Amino acid sequence: MPKSYLSLELIDKTFERGGRRTEVLKQVSLSVDKGEFISIIGHSGCGKSTLLNIVGGLTQATTGVVLLDGKVVDEPGPDRAVVFQNHSLLPWLTVYENVRLAVDKVFSKTRSKKERHEWTMCNLELVQMAHAADKRPSEVSGGMKQRVGIARALAMEPKVLLLDEPFGALDALTRAHLQDQVMQIHATLGNTVLMITHDVDEAVLLSDRIVMMTNGPSARVGEILDVPLARPRRRIELASDRTYLKCREAVLKFLYERHRFVEAAE
């Protein structure tokens, strides 16, 4: 087996609460190449956020390992920057200070003060938020906050960028705009990205591969779909593209026919 950049090997996760054991993930394995954009899709409650947290080091897997660039992941760190669903900016810091906090922490020894300032501004410019650098999170819109969240994650120069339903809380137009920006950033920087989503169009539009999870409890990787669409991708052209439609259909079929969301499973 060729060694991949990020690999999840036989991840099991069991939560224990008051003597009741709930198996959330069962034998989840996944290999991601450097520069790949992977989406993980599944119904709510299938443990996809838990999976992302395990890669992020915020949650420990019960058994199995995560390997990133040949090293075992067992604690959180800036090499696996997370963009949280609800942006998680610190409200008492300005937009600039939020990004600067990450830059200062990660590059405290390797870069001068001036370089750190420039790097902060550079990342804010990348997400087109430099104009609001001195505003507080409460003074900018939801989409802008999420862009700052992305800038903060990118500023850490992570080996892998973890996006936890990053556009879930946004309206459709803002979401489309941010998706385009993420595609552009991915094209420019070539990051390795792992994104959780429940939006089929988003998954097909952004990803190189889509990991489809079966329903929990004991969720597994059901199927992995290749999205053989050339980049750069344009959403309007894709709307009638046959490959796009076929991928979309495949994901929909998986989610709504083979693994229908069953509310009362037990």
Next chain:
Amino acid sequence: MSVTNLKLKPQAAPQPSAQVIALGHPAGLRTDSRLARLAAQTVTNLLPLIVTLTLIILAWQLVCSSPDSSLPAPSRVLEESWELIVHPFYTGQGVDQGLFWHVFASLQRVALGYAMAAAVGVALGTLVGQSALAMRGLDPIFQVLRTVPPLAWLPLSLAAFQDGNPSAIFVIFITAIWPIIINTAVGIRNIPQDYRNVAKVLRLNGFEYFHKIMLPAAAPYIFTGLRIGIGLSWLAIVAAEMLIGGVGIGFFIWDAWNSSLISDIIVALIYVGIVGFLLDRIIALIGRAVTRGTANA
């Protein structure tokens, strides 16, 4: 017919003239109109207060105006305590000082005791809020101790310190510390998991986490505790000073009572009230300045 015409005319007339005035002001005299608006605002805010104050003083005057009334009327307070009112900075022998110096002495004690309570309270609150073990070990003790009335500590502290001044400061400390501990602990416990996750991803160390995440996130709660604490301190100092003596507004009131100077007591009470109000406002102002933007994202 003619009657309706007459009625319509004055209705239509004010409209154009009102427009002329509205346009003329902001164009020429912007600062003037701002001042005028400020003055108008002050009047609308203060007028009700002035009216109620006048009514209260009038009622007080009426009730206490008979010669055999046990409490003095406002006019008698002015007359009897005139020296005290107009010479707040008077310095004499021993406890014979102007009211300013009495208040100043009390404030010094409060400042010392309160500063210690704030420092220790925030530290202990952080400990209890952060560690479940410390919470289980300490919280029940705090909950019991905080119900002990401030003055009940005084004999014990007099026995321990053998001196009035440190005892009074200790009473302030022990009075103010509980709300600070409890509110800080609640604030720390309520730090959203998101912020903790951010700290973990950034690998903030203990000290960085404390002053970059914990303190700002819990600041609104901490300041609620600090504000309750300063109010309680001021309540306690007056009572404590009555017992320990020396220069201080509490002893001044007690001394005035022993000398049957009821008017002086009333003047002192007004001082106590105003200073307490100012202390509360100062902490609230600092809190607002420090926690700006913290309340919500």
